[in-house]
Amino acid sequence: MADVLIIGAGPVGLFMAALLLQDGVEVQVLEQRTVPEAHSRAIGIHPPALAALARTGVAEAVVAEGVQIRRGVALAGGKTLAEMSFAGVSDRFPFVLSLPQGRTAAMLERRVNELDAGAVHRGVRVTRISDDGGCLTAEAASPGGEPQRGELHYAAPLVIAADGVRSAARAQRGVPLRAKDYPDSYFMGDFADATGFGPDAALFLAGAGIVESFPLPGKRRRWVARLGRDELAAVRQGGDALWLMDCVRARTGLEIDPGSNSMLSSFGVRTRLARRMVAGRTALIGDAAHEVSPIGGQGMNLGLLDAAALAPIVTAAVRGQDVAARLRTFERDRMRAAVKAVRQAEINMALGRPLADSLLAVRNQAIGGVAAVPAVNAWIARRFTMH
Template sequence: MSEVVIIGGGPVGLYLAALLLQRGVSVTVLEQRTAPEPNSRAIGIHPPALEALSRIGVAQKLVRRGVPIRRGLALSRGAALAEMSFAEVSERFPFVLSLPQDSTESVLEDRVRGLDPYALRRGVRVTGLHDNGGHATVEACVAKEQERISAPLVIAADGVRSAARMALGAPLRRRDYPDRYLMGDFADSTAFGSDAALFLAGDGIVESFPLPGQRRRWVVRRGPADDGGADDAAGLDAGWLAREVRRRTGIDVDAGSNSMLSGFGVRARLVRRMVFGRGILIGDAAHEISPIGGQGMSLGWLDALALAPLVPALLAGSRDGLAAFERNRLREAGRAARQSEINMALGRPLHGGLLAVRNGAITAVAAVPAANRLVARRFTMQ
């Protein structure tokens, strides 16, 4: 029997597993997927997360695979409104790293398997979780067979549809937003290089981020008439996205080069508690926030970094520090949720005088060096 069972073999669960294995804690990671998914939405790794990832020796490997974004540009109607540099946000990592989540997971999985080849179990679907006092028991389905897996501690990092959260009956604070987006990855036909670009168009923001392999991600805020407001963007395709990018930014995108297309809506789900006896929730299982701003994955890694030092004492029967962990991480999740709300609000449709006022305000703030640095630090989760 392992000392810790981690539910979820995504980036947060794998990172926590590596942290604990380095500390000599035996770990079993249960992952429902039988193989990594080739496409993913998450691409941004913020400086505090890179610092955290350096604790398990993978930060530089990730940097070599990704694209460091050192500058963001705000544009409107072909004119530059503002420039935000990340040069002063971190001494070691003065950038936001752009790297698709499947590549990040691959590096993390290699690290875990290097520490313990048998720690990760794929094809395990969790159906229940119970605290039995002296230990916790996970109920799971493996190859259509039922299995019960016990451990002194179970940590759930199984994402926004967390089976563990539902089994624990964790109370949630919920909020749904009207914002809907369509994003896709295409061959990079721009001259932006490694810069991120935000186009503050009247019909809604268009975001553009560099990706490895001379590719670029485009994210378009959809209007209320686009496909009836469905989250999954049914009926919209790469051609629609390319046309909207051209209409709102003037930039031509080759629809035929599309390699990933995904629609999404926005909601916030924050648990009121992360700790339930011998069960603990971290990452998206504990806090789902808007993808706009790219803070979700980094937030989960910072949960794991804060929790890992407490685990040996928890296994020994001490709960010292656990209440402070929960309080601090819920506070940071709330802060990230508020920042994502600001990011979304800045990209909503505006026309006429209101559009000019918003864009003028952004230009004015960016022109003040101290304000520009503060915004850069907030954007990069400092």
Template sequence: MVDVLVIGGGPVGLFMAALLLQQGVSVRILEQRTDAEPHSRAIGIHPPSLDALQGIGVSPDLVGEGVPIRRGLAVGGGRMLAEMSFAGVSDSFPFVLSLPQARTAAILEDRVRQLDPAALHRGVRVTKLNDDGCQVTVDAAAGGGEVRYTAAFAVAADGVRSTIRPQLGVPVRAKDYPDRYLMGDFADTTGYGPDAALFLESEGIVESFPLPGNLRRWVLRLAASGTGGDARWLGQQIRERTGIDVDPASNSMLSSFGVRSRLAGRMITGRTVLIGDAAHEISPIGGQGMNLGWLDAAALAPVVLASLHGAHVGTALRTFERGRMAAAARAARQSEINMALGRPLPAGPWSVRNRALAAAASVHAVNGFVARRFTMR
């Protein structure tokens, strides 16, 4: 019997566990994978998340390894359209931090192990969850056998393919989008340094973000019927749309992805709470998904602590659920705007859109508003 079971040992589950462990709560993290995930789709850490992560003392380590992006540039047709500064979005972290998810997760796992070396259980696949109103019992397969855990609360942070969500009978509002993207990491030869660049071209957007180690991530919006190609093909597309050469031989990651949204009808079922992608999957464009999960955890932790200390938290849990579901819906709408901005356009509408964007960005108040929205402020 422990206080809290966290199901899922990704960045969100690890953060949730660390928040509770440092308050003396007994926690077990049940993670199906036997080894840490080596691939990194998510790279952006927004200022509100860095504020929250500072609560477990890891923000200095993250900032020390990552690239602070203090400015975003919009480029179209070979000319600068707009510049957006993040200087005013936060007093403590006036930037978006670029750091591969694998390193972020490793830093969070190190913090968990500092707090309790026995907290993380890898190779544990949850098969059944039962809530009798007083405690949660979880049956799992591990090491060729069966194991049972019990806890006062369970927090499901087991991602977009959550096995807990269907067990709880939680309905999901699903939407699939036609957009597809191909992304890859290459040696940075652009001269943009720590700046992000969005190339708003008529064939579709190309996004470019700095990474540690003098690397740069490129994200290409594919044509409606496109399936992408290898690193050489991606390099050719980048050059055709932006005029920038990348070296295919320097490619270290290549991945294509489609876009969908999944918003759970509720986050709380009895003594089990869904957070992160288990509760809300949104488009990766804009980099909000992992950040939403961290902010879920930061909002949930004090409610769980209060309950473990004997408080009645029914109202607090409902307030948490309403607030976080509203935040997920806002993020989903923002991601739709981001995707719409990057879709292909005929030459005439493309030119009108870019001129309108440049005019709007020249207005200080509009520029600041967009910067706050982009950084989840």
């Protein structure tokens, strides 16, 4: 028995746990993975999320390990079209931090263990959530239902589902989704950085599709290429580091070392928005509530901000306060934030799609013209960083 059950020990669930434990709320975190996930597409932490992480004392360590992206550069044909500075988006964190999601989660789990070494339960797969009117009970088993573990029962008056896009808790509570699939596909990989861009992000606006490049810790760089239909078929048949190297060279003129590759991943794009984030005494946060295109790095950040907004409401509920009105406000505001993030991701994708040469020149000229207006440039920087 605990005050709150949190389902999912990704960065969002762990952040929620740390916030609640700091307020004296007893939590149990249930995670079906026996070990943390090794790879993730998510690397960007925006200033509002960094400010939220600071509430648990984790931000300093995260910033120390990550790369501070203070500027983005858009290029075409070897020439710089536009530059965007993040200097004005935050007094405390005037940058987007690049750090693999796994490292963020590891630091959050360490903080949770400092607060309560017995809070996180790994190897626990929730199979059913029942409600007796005063308490929610999660029935669980180890992955695969190993008989030696048997059936487990965890109970609490409140459940917070942070168990990702295939949320079992969301399905158990019968919350429907609004779903949209996009025609866009991408192929990405991490390589040693020999570009000279340093901590800058670089966007290459090529007619065949955008190539995005972001710095990573350890003098590495991530490359993300938008794929055409034929290219997607080629990647599915055997895309590798050499294929991505050739693609980057053709669109940017730059060389990357395929032998230094440490991760490859192809992915399509979709959005999934829950019809509601509060169902009785269960709240959905993070990808369990809203899956947003990875273009623009909004997903994990949305989840962290969900947790930051929900934590004080949960603490008040545990202390016996009436929080019904606050929960309605939370749901309304966070669902609006998710819709805004979806729209921003759609804009980002549209700007990177393949174009004929005549249209490409018009688009690139327009981007250069817009970026040359300081007020507009600053406004776009704030939108991109989730302000």
